[in-house]
Amino acid sequence: MISGLMDDSFSGLEAKIKEKFKLFTGVRPQEEDQKLFDRLVAMCFEEALVFLAENLGEEGMKNLTEEVDRQETEEEKVKKIGEYMGRIENGGIRLGARLETFLDNLLTAAMDNTGGTNG
Amino acid sequence: MDNGEFSEARGGQEAAEARPNYGELFTTRTETVLTPVGKKWAAGLWEKITQQAEERAVFRVGSGELGEAAEGQLQGLKDNPEIPQQLAELAKRSMEARIGRVKNQEVQESLRATNSPWKEVYGAAVVTGGTEPATFASMVIKLRKQAEKQANRLIRSGQMETDEVRAYVSRTEQAVARGVGEELGQRPGDDTRSINQLVTSEWEEVRRLNMAEINERIAEVKEENLPEPKEPTLAESVKGYLNHLKEVVKTPAFQVKALRAFAVVAGIALGYAGWNWGEGHEGSGQQLDSNDGQTGFSPMGPDFGDVHSVHIEGVDRNFGGYEVGQLAHGNYMGEATIGGVPTVSENGFAQEAGVWFQELKENPALGMDNRMANQLFMPLHGDFNELNLSRDFDLKDAVHPEGQGLGFTPQEINHVIDLNGAEHTAEMNNGQAFITGSDGLERGLFLVNIQDADTGVGEITDAYLRVKGLDPNLPENQGIRQQIFGNILQQQLGLTATGGETGHGQFDLGTDFQGHVTVLGQEIGGVQHENVAGVNFGKDANIPNEELETLHNQDSDNRVVIAVVIDPKAAVDAGMKVTGYTLGNTPDTLNPNDPTGWGARLSDEGKGAGEKVAVDGYRLIPVGFQAQIREETGVTIGGPEPPIVPPEPPIVPPEPPGPKEKGNRGHGNNLDGQDDDNPGKGGGGPNGEPKNPPDEDEGENGNQGDTTPGVNGGGNGGNNGGGNGNGNGNGNGNGG
Numbered sequence: 001m002i003s004g005l006m007d008d009s010f011s012g013l014e015a016k017i018k019e020k021f022k023l024f025t026g027v028r029p030q031e032e033d034q035k036l037f038d039r040l041v042a043m044c045f046e047e048a049l050v051f052l053a054e055n056l057g058e059e060g061m062k063n064l065t066e067e068v069d070r071q072e073t074e075e076e077k078v079k080k081i082g083e084y085m086g087r088i089e090n091g092g093i094r095l096g097a098r099l100e101t102f103l104d105n106l107l108t109a110a111m112d113n114t115g116g117t118n119g
Numbered sequence: 120m121d122n123g124e125f126s127e128a129r130g131g132q133e134a135a136e137a138r139p140n141y142g143e144l145f146t147t148r149t150e151t152v153l154t155p156v157g158k159k160w161a162a163g164l165w166e167k168i169t170q171q172a173e174e175r176a177v178f179r180v181g182s183g184e185l186g187e188a189a190e191g192q193l194q195g196l197k198d199n200p201e202i203p204q205q206l207a208e209l210a211k212r213s214m215e216a217r218i219g220r221v222k223n224q225e226v227q228e229s230l231r232a233t234n235s236p237w238k239e240v241y242g243a244a245v246v247t248g249g250t251e252p253a254t255f256a257s258m259v260i261k262l263r264k265q266a267e268k269q270a271n272r273l274i275r276s277g278q279m280e281t282d283e284v285r286a287y288v289s290r291t292e293q294a295v296a297r298g299v300g301e302e303l304g305q306r307p308g309d310d311t312r313s314i315n316q317l318v319t320s321e322w323e324e325v326r327r328l329n330m331a332e333i334n335e336r337i338a339e340v341k342e343e344n345l346p347e348p349k350e351p352t353l354a355e356s357v358k359g360y361l362n363h364l365k366e367v368v369k370t371p372a373f374q375v376k377a378l379r380a381f382a383v384v385a386g387i388a389l390g391y392a393g394w395n396w397g398e399g400h401e402g403s404g405q406q407l408d409s410n411d412g413q414t415g416f417s418p419m420g421p422d423f424g425d426v427h428s429v430h431i432e433g434v435d436r437n438f439g440g441y442e443v444g445q446l447a448h449g450n451y452m453g454e455a456t457i458g459g460v461p462t463v464s465e466n467g468f469a470q471e472a473g474v475w476f477q478e479l480k481e482n483p484a485l486g487m488d489n490r491m492a493n494q495l496f497m498p499l500h501g502d503f504n505e506l507n508l509s510r511d512f513d514l515k516d517a518v519h520p521e522g523q524g525l526g527f528t529p530q531e532i533n534h535v536i537d538l539n540g541a542e543h544t545a546e547m548n549n550g551q552a553f554i555t556g557s558d559g560l561e562r563g564l565f566l567v568n569i570q571d572a573d574t575g576v577g578e579i580t581d582a583y584l585r586v587k588g589l590d591p592n593l594p595e596n597q598g599i600r601q602q603i604f605g606n607i608l609q610q611q612l613g614l615t616a617t618g619g620e621t622g623h624g625q626f627d628l629g630t631d632f633q634g635h636v637t638v639l640g641q642e643i644g645g646v647q648h649e650n651v652a653g654v655n656f657g658k659d660a661n662i663p664n665e666e667l668e669t670l671h672n673q674d675s676d677n678r679v680v681i682a683v684v685i686d687p688k689a690a691v692d693a694g695m696k697v698t699g700y701t702l703g704n705t706p707d708t709l710n711p712n713d714p715t716g717w718g719a720r721l722s723d724e725g726k727g728a729g730e731k732v733a734v735d736g737y738r739l740i741p742v743g744f745q746a747q748i749r750e751e752t753g754v755t756i757g758g759p760e761p762p763i764v765p766p767e768p769p770i771v772p773p774e775p776p777g778p779k780e781k782g783n784r785g786h787g788n789n790l791d792g793q794d795d796d797n798p799g800k801g802g803g804g805p806n807g808e809p810k811n812p813p814d815e816d817e818g819e820n821g822n823q824g825d826t827t828p829g830v831n832g833g834g835n836g837g838n839n840g841g842g843n844g845n846g847n848g849n850g851n852g853n854g855g
Contacts, residue, residue, distance in 0.1 A: 013378060021337070021340055022337050022338055022340075027338040028338065028341075032341065032342070035342050036340070036341065036342050036345070038371035038374075039342050039345060040345070041371060041374050041375055041378065042371065042374050043345070043348060044378060045368065045374040045377055045378055046348065046365060047348065048377075048378065049361055049364050049365060050353070050361065052364075053353055053357045053358075053360065053361045054353070057357070058354060058356050058357050058360075061357050061360035061361065061364075062360060064360070064364070065360045065363050065364060068364065068367055074367070074368060074370070074373050075373075075376070077367050077368060078368055078373060078376055078377045081364065081367075081368070081377060082377070102348075106345060106346065106348075107337075107340070110340045110344050110345050110346060
């Protein structure tokens with residue numbers, strides 16, 4: 001049940017990444033797409049951390065960092081970060097909008113990098 | 120191929136898809152800044168508005184319906200160089216609201232502001248009979264529709280395929296913005312004619328675009344072409360933490376996992392949290408004019424209504440607001456207030472716990488949020504094999520973030536709560552405070568005044584001993600009770616007696632202890648409420664002292680919840696074998712340096728060589744010390760009306776027992792059970808004079824007449840009966 005919920009919740013973001021960047025559509029080799037996908041996820045993750053930092057402030061980040069450091073496994077660390085994420089008021093809506101916009105920006109900037117069609 | 124009307128083909132998706140692509144308009148990395156392109160776009164928008172108005176005006180003038188005055192007003196608006204910038208600012212605010220930096224309400228206020236450009240725009244629209252630019256969003260959509268029109272023409276003429284239209288529209292919009300903006304950026308406030316020319320040329324360019332080319336461009340996006348995000352403009356100290364966290368989760372697989380975890384706890388569901396950009400559009404998410412951004416989709420549970428954070432500065436991010444929301448949403452807790460601070464009644468707690476349980480059953484992910492519910496209901500781990508919730512309700516252990524709970528059932532909570540009701544103390548004294556569950560474990564749950572937390576622990580200890588058929592007041596049982604109590608007080612409340620021994624059950628509540636108790640390395644004095652307050656809130660949460668005083672008013676009924684599970688199967692004299700415990704909702708506060716993070720692991724390390732204790736294998740887990748903090752305003756919380764329950768009276772102490780019966784309740788005193796010189800509780804704290812006259816039973820209960828309320832140290836005599844002297848908490852002060 002939990003895993004399903006997680007998958008469903010994340011699939012929105014995952015789908016956005018794939019759709020915006022036309023990943024896994026046969027345009028590029030799958031390996032390349034996978035790399036691209038991983039990097040985009042990493043950037044989204046980082047953006048989520050920025051979001052976290054903005055909302056927690058210094059003291060909150062200090063506490064979080066200390067708690068994360070005390071966790072032994074990566075899974076526990078992730079869980080701990082998730083706990084703090086859950087404490088942000090309206091965190092879901094805000095982070096969702098934030099990441100969507102972030103992806104928009106990335107795409108636009110990426111197209112500019114390719115020489116784009118921006119005329 | 121669909122050559123029909125594009126807008127029709129989009130159907131109900133129109134609202135979501137009509138949103139502009141903000142990619143080029145704003146940077147949203149760490150700061151919402153309207154980019155030059157965005158500013159230009161806003162200028163273009165303004166141009167469109169004035170253009171439309173002008174057309175209408177010309178028409179109406181031609182019809183004799185609009186006088187020179189109106190025409191002059193229109194011209195005045197067009198000549199106002201500030202309006203595009205104002206529009207840009209408004210757009211920026213809208214964007215900030217969208218990503219949650221400001222609340223929608225603030226944007227609304229901007230709209231209402233005297234100098235809001237929209238008032239002028241709207242005025243122009245009314246005067247000229249032009250379109251109604253009532254909201255920023257509607258203008259965006261109108262602009263978009265113009266692009267759609269163009270697209271539809273192309274579709275009909277066979278120049279473009281339907282599936283290309285969407286991207287075309289998007290590109291058109293951006294191109295318009297870009298073209299207009301560049302010109303305006305170079306020459307702010309330039310005349311509209313040159314802007315119009317630019318717009319026209321950009322449209323022409325877009326029209327020439329081949330969508331296949333656009334797709335090709337997107338397909339060319341490779342990893343190396345992805346831009347590096349700008350460095351966040353955060354404070355350096357925060358950046359340091361941020362960078363550290365970035366190092367923590369580096370592998371892609373775990374980053375995906377992390378985002379999934381965030382999705383669960385934060386309720387991210389892109390596609391659900393859509394933004395409704397204006398009137399007349401179906402949207403599934405927030406609306407621009409919604410109250411304060413709280414009405415969006417949230418799969419994680421009920422809307423907490425007006426309860427959103429505590430008023431105490433500095434704690435809402437740490438735990439306060441969140442916990443309060445969790446606690447308050449059921450409306451059952453916090454129904455009584457003492458001195459304006461909500462507190463908890465037994466009935467309220469039982470009802471709320473029932474709600475939690477149902478929520479956990481329906482959506483175990485909630486367990487990620489509600490720690491108290493987690494600890495109450497989630498299965499036990501470790502030495503306990505009977506996981507009743509797993510067995511009975513198919514709840515998955517993995518849900519529990521800390522990996523262990525107490526395995527209560529609602530029935531068990533109701534049972535012990537009922538027992539702890541009005542006749543709370545008396546019932547406990549009858550040894551009925553525990554219930555044996557189907558798993559053979561004995562569970563008790565207690566609500567005690569926060570000022571009497573240690574007394575409460577003492578009562579729990581005594582109650583359990585009675586369950587075991589042991590009289591806690593008999594000298595031969597003192598060692599046992601002290602062992603138990605000492606563990607709770609020292610390990611779980613984090614109190615250390617510098618003057619006494621730190622091994623479990625061996626600290627001395629004598630003068631040294633009362634005068635020199637340290638919590639988290641800070642000497643704080645006695646053992647009473649000020650310590651508990653300090654442990655839970657005063658140290659890490661940075662609650663100002665005056666607020667602490669409010670929360671832990673010396674006579675308040677603010678309650679703490681202590682839940683206990685004891686495994687009676689653990690053999691007597693097997694040694695102290697506490698497998699683990701968690702520390703409620705403030706573990707980091709209590710044990711910030713504990714390497715295990717959440718909770719701590721006890722062992723028998725502190726047991727003296729050769730010592731045997733009669734109760735072992737127990738597991739004492741305080742669910743949490745939950746100050747029921749809510750906004751001072753006392754706003755009504757959304758949800759069902761709470762039952763009207765009068766404020767809980769202070770727990771009535773039992774009839775003062777004889778010296779033996781009172782015993783050492785609430786203190787882990789000397790192992791020899793002779794509490795001769797120990798005055799029991801620490802130095803009193805603020806006296807509760809009005810409600811709590813000094814004890815009459817000085818000789819029995821000790822702890823009287825502290826003339827220096829709130830100060831520990833002196834006056835440590837008394838307590839002939841070895842009692843803690845605090846009774847149930849209100850006879851503060853130390854006996855002399």
